[in-house]
Amino acid sequence: MGADKHDLSYYSKCVVGGALACGLTHAAITPLDLVKCRRQVNPKLYSSLGNGFKTISAAEGVPGLFTGWFPTLIGYSLQGMGKFGFYEFFKDVYAGLVGPENAVKYRTIGWSISSACAEVIADTLLCPWESVKVKMQTTIPSPGFGEAFADVKGKNALFKIIVPLWARQIPYTIVKFVFFEKAVEFFYKYVWTQPKASYSKTTQLGITFLSGYTAGVLCAIVSHPADTMVSKLSGHPEAATKGTGYAIKNIYSEIGFSGLWRGLGTRIIMIGTLTGLQWWIYDSFKTAVGLQTSGGNAAHTGEKKAPAPATDMRKKH
DSSP states (O other), rough: OOBBBBBBBHHHHHHHHHHHHHHHHHTTTHHHHHHHHHHOOTSSSSHHHHHHHHHHHHHHHHHHTTHHHHHHHHHHHHHHHHHHHHHHHHHHHHHHHHHHHHHHTTHHHHHHHHHHHHHHHHHHHHHHHHHHHHHHHHSSOOOOOOHHHHHHHTTTTTTTTTHHHHHHHHHHHHHHHHHHHHHHHHHIIIISOHHHHHHHHHHHHHHHHHHHHHHHHHHHHHHHHHHHHHHHHOOTTTHHHHHHHHHHHHHHHHHHHHHHHTOOOOOOHHHHHHHHHHHHHHHHHHHHHTTSSOOOHHHTTTOOOOOOOTOOOOOOO
């Protein structure tokens, strides 16, 4: 299979694949997210993840476990479009600026810059929906979507959490993409040592999932303190009146450094699985529409790489 041509059609397919990858996975794990968010806000509410599931389902039924699924689906579909689509685009911009040889030599820098820039855009698309989702999940009894949206909008709080959201998501995404790319390179260099194209689609997608899961565990650890702060901000009474900065300082004085790490175990399970599935769905869609799986350049997959001018914006996957 030859190199993919990076034109508008290619980026459009990546945008759709990203929407499916992020929207479907985040919506599917809403119960995990619900318990995690509530435990971050009130650590005494549930004694464990299992206790949270049992308590919520007993009080609200199975539908109660999926509180916030709608804004989650919409918000993370939009985020996935920006995250994956712009990552591919910015990687090509970077390669065009530094040239194909330097793009490979300094690829880690390129992955970091590209993923960070993509996430700034992605979070701007996500923020209003995340604000409503957090409002629904951290308020007991939970308001409906319409009530929560009206309440958040009425307080001019749709973008209140954008700064902590960036603080959570940008490091998360840099780790997610850089360590995914590194993991793919590692597996093709040391475990599956034949040229990448010689392996079946099933094997390549398995490597994609394994690489994504590895990256996801690291993502959870890096981004967890900011994730805790996002959850706490939603219900903080002074966030709207005295500003986000004041609220963050006040929250930290209440919970301390150790409090920032509440719910980490649950989030590692959630984000590891989530990230692995996201990459698997993304690559499954790409291969279904005729593109190659992600990750691994010519030097690490056994493929021959022909030099291309900086303006050509073509690359290996």
